[in-house]
Amino acid sequence: MAHPTTSTSERELANYGQGRELVRDVLERIGDKWSVVVICQLGHTTKRFNELRRLSEPITQRMLSATLRGMERDGLVTRTLHDTRPLRVDYTLTPRGISLLAAVRHLACWAVDNAVGIQARCAHP
Numbered sequence: 001m002a003h004p005t006t007s008t009s010e011r012e013l014a015n016y017g018q019g020r021e022l023v024r025d026v027l028e029r030i031g032d033k034w035s036v037v038v039i040c041q042l043g044h045t046t047k048r049f050n051e052l053r054r055l056s057e058p059i060t061q062r063m064l065s066a067t068l069r070g071m072e073r074d075g076l077v078t079r080t081l082h083d084t085r086p087l088r089v090d091y092t093l094t095p096r097g098i099s100l101l102a103a104v105r106h107l108a109c110w111a112v113d114n115a116v117g118i119q120a121r122c123a124h125p
Contacts, residue, residue: 034067
């Protein structure tokens with residue numbers, strides 16, 4: 001008796017099911033509004049903490065610190081401490097962060113292009 005075989009699409013769905021939690025975890029970590037803003041602000045440049053804070057208003061100092069710590073932990077940002085008076089700290093996207101930059105910029109552009117329509121639907125359900 002022949003054993004039923006799993007089709008390619010069923011295998012792909014099973015693999016997707018196993019990866020769903022991983023995808024959700026990664027998107028939670030990189031998809032919050034402040035991470036997206038910081039990635040866009042850094043782009044291909046190096047910026048100091050206070051410059052990032054100004055560019056990312058109305059983020060608080062505490063939230064920016066937490067966001068940058070998480071991004072550093074995830075390998076998206078490098079933090080360079082310069083032994084100067086006063087101390088200077090620079091942030092730069094890593095190669096992993098740069099690989100995410102294009103997708104984040106597309107998402108940000110999509111949000112700008114669609115914000116009015118989405119806000120109008122929220123105001124008048």
